[in-house]
Amino acid sequence: MDWPMFRRVENRACRMQEMMQRLDVDTRALVRLRSGDAYAEARCRCLFCGTGDKCLRWLEQSGDGERPEFCPNLMLFDACRRKD
Numbered sequence: 001m002d003w004p005m006f007r008r009v010e011n012r013a014c015r016m017q018e019m020m021q022r023l024d025v026d027t028r029a030l031v032r033l034r035s036g037d038a039y040a041e042a043r044c045r046c047l048f049c050g051t052g053d054k055c056l057r058w059l060e061q062s063g064d065g066e067r068p069e070f071c072p073n074l075m076l077f078d079a080c081r082r083k084d
Helices: 003-022 027-047 052-060 074-079
Strands: none
């Protein structure tokens, strides 16, 4: 595998996990949604997302701050938030 591409995929995967943690996404609910297709689509959207710079800045912010409206997966993540 081409190492620069491998690093990009790995970085995006880590960033998506961080985003899901910050938004309190129930990972199991997301993975079960549509037999895993929703999760696979979210990964693909993240990999090819054009707002990676905004994502990094948002993740680096301390505290909860504003919602990441730029994220193409936000509606999906909101639908899979943990229920208290």
